[in-house]
Amino acid sequence: MFSFWEKQQYLGKYDVIIIGSGFTGLCAGITLLKSQPALRVAIIESAIIGTLASSRNAGFMCYGSPSELGTDIGNQSTANSLAMIRAKHKGMKLLLQFAGKRNIQFKKVAAYELLDKTAPATTAALEHIDALNGLFQEAIGIPQYFSQTTKPHFADGFQDAIAFAYEGQLNPAATVYALTQLFRNLGGIHLNATTAQGLEKSEGHFEVPTNLGTLQSKQVIVATNAFTSALIPSSQIQPKRAQVLLTSPIAKMPYLGNFHMDFGYVYFRNVGNRLLLGGARNTNFESENSAKPELNPLIQSVLDTLLVKLLPHQNYTIEDRWAGIMGFDVKNRPQVRVLDSNLLLVAGMNGMGTALGPALGYEAANILLSDRFTGHKAMRIKAFL
Ligand SMILES: Cc1cc2nc3c(=O)[nH]c(=O)nc-3n(C[C@H](O)[C@H](O)[C@H](O)COP(=O)(O)OP(=O)(O)OC[C@H]3O[C@@H](n4cnc5c(N)ncnc54)[C@H](O)[C@@H]3O)c2cc1C
Known part of the structure; x- marks a missing residue:
């Protein structure tokens, strides 16, 4: 009443x-x-x-990783690829203008796609890097948005990377x-x-x-x-679930910035001195075509296993896990x-x-x-x- x-x-x-x-x-x-x-x-x-x-969400303000974007440019016209980069660029500016950088704890950060030599995503990323740089230059005027690097040494098996010109982090x-x-x-x-x-x-x-x-x-x-x-x-919008976990504070946080892997299906970032790790729905597409914001132990255990590889000699606990639902056009x-x-x-x-x-x-x-x-x-x- x-x-x-x-x-x-x-x-x-x-x-x-x-x-x-x-x-x-x-x-x-x-x-x-x-x-x-x-x-x-x-x-x-x-x-x-x-x-x-x-x-x-995970709070990445981003255009996407080379392996993910490389797959997209193979499936659409150059005009559409340019339109998508421009739209993301415009959206980032609008969001910051409307919400205010301080209010949302925005930070411009380093970002990388980590390359596992044997993974198909690595081939896709390296294959498309020049074409993507051309598109970014044309769309938003940044000449070399992506560049290959071996500089950052993260955990063993994750030494090769593609560095991005920048990305953003925010508190969603x-x-x-x-x-x-x-x-x-x-x-x-x-x-x-x-x-x-x-x-x-x-x-x-x-x-x-x-x-x-x-x-x-x-x-x-x-x-x-x-x-x-x-x-x-x-x-015909389809729901797809995304899940993340968050660690306790880590004494020597090796990962500062945004990190992408595996065609964008896996991502992690620092939240202060904690690590947020998310994704992996590609390990069980069927179960994750779901509109239920619930945790799936199968996906969480994939994330747990990866976390151990990323942080081999660190003391931490997992303090939080959650899920949300994304919308995908067919x-x-x-x-x-x-x-x-x-x-x-x-x-x-x-x-x-x-x-x-x-x-x-x-x-x-x-x-x-x-x-x-x-x-x-x-x-x-x-x-x-
Ligand atoms: C765990 C996770 C991590 C992610 N990480 C990132 C990231 O780092 N960077 C990034 O760019 N994107 C990320 N995403 C995706 C991103 O969050 C979404 O693309 C974005 O938030 C979509 O915004 P939206 O406003 O279109 O939809 P939403 O934020 O989903 O808003 C739509 C709202 O509509 C409401 N609604 C639905 N039906 C009804 C109804 N009948 N009546 C009233 N309300 C209704 C829903 O409750 C929902 O809150 C992530 C998503 C998840 C779940």
Whole structure:
């Protein structure tokens, strides 16, 4: 039961409802209100605190590793590869601008892909390094983003690496918090523990039934990433689980910065003097095609084994483990789609949403604000084809 005042404040009619409060939805909401402060905009989020990906991710602000990007450039046109690098670059800048570097504990850090001589990822990485450097130069003006190195000596078996020009580290929950605060300060209504149970088109508006009651809005942006198919089955976004672990403080932390391995499926970084290690869903794709944010002991034991190799002579315990859910587009390309007049979908960040989410949320908001938002047919926005 809600009071008259609460109904007026939270359950009245909106100009725009954004479903999903990760980096994508929040940046869409902020963009809308920065441009049109008089709009009544709500963001609804089913998680009680935070989100199911953005606030529980590993906190890498990155373009991807050479073995991962090398595989991608083999599967898409040069124009698309350039568009993706540019979108990530733009998303990084937007996120820092909106959330503020200090608020999110942002650090520019060294980054590497570690090369195991016998692994297929090593061949793929080395094969594509020149082509990738050409693309990065053209897209963002950095001449040699990736360079081969033997300088850092990590644990045995991990001495060869490709060094990146830079990457970023941030605190994901602090980032969601900072974006939420900005959205609220701009006049947005933000509701956690609120789930959209459907989406119904009515005359001149959408009805969004939720556990709080039915909300009405002229326009809707669906930014639910992994969970998009429940609301928009034609999106064909697939959920994929990601899991991480975090060690206790380590006396002599050998790894400062961001580290990638194995086509981007494995990643680790320092969190102060702790080590965060995550990924390995490639060791059991089937079980990890899951929308349940639960730990899988099989994947965790793969991470445990790797951790022992990475930190052979160190004393530590594993203090935390958690899981979150990523959204993948079937063609591995993020979607910004006008589905109907006044209904927009932005999802499929493919495990790269720290950079992509803000860029695509911004793009979605600008489509909604522009005259282009009149289409009745599903379409993908050209830059992200
Ligand atoms: C463990 C882990 C580590 C990762 N590490 C990195 C990394 O280091 N760097 C990187 O770039 N990316 C990383 N990712 C991926 C990244 O977190 C995502 O790509 C990004 O957060 C997606 O942002 P989003 O806003 O599109 O989606 P989300 O953050 O998933 O937000 C969508 C929200 O919609 C909500 N929702 C869904 N359905 C409904 C509904 N019906 N009603 C209301 N709300 C709903 C969900 O609860 C969810 O919180 C990682 C992901 C995980 C899980």
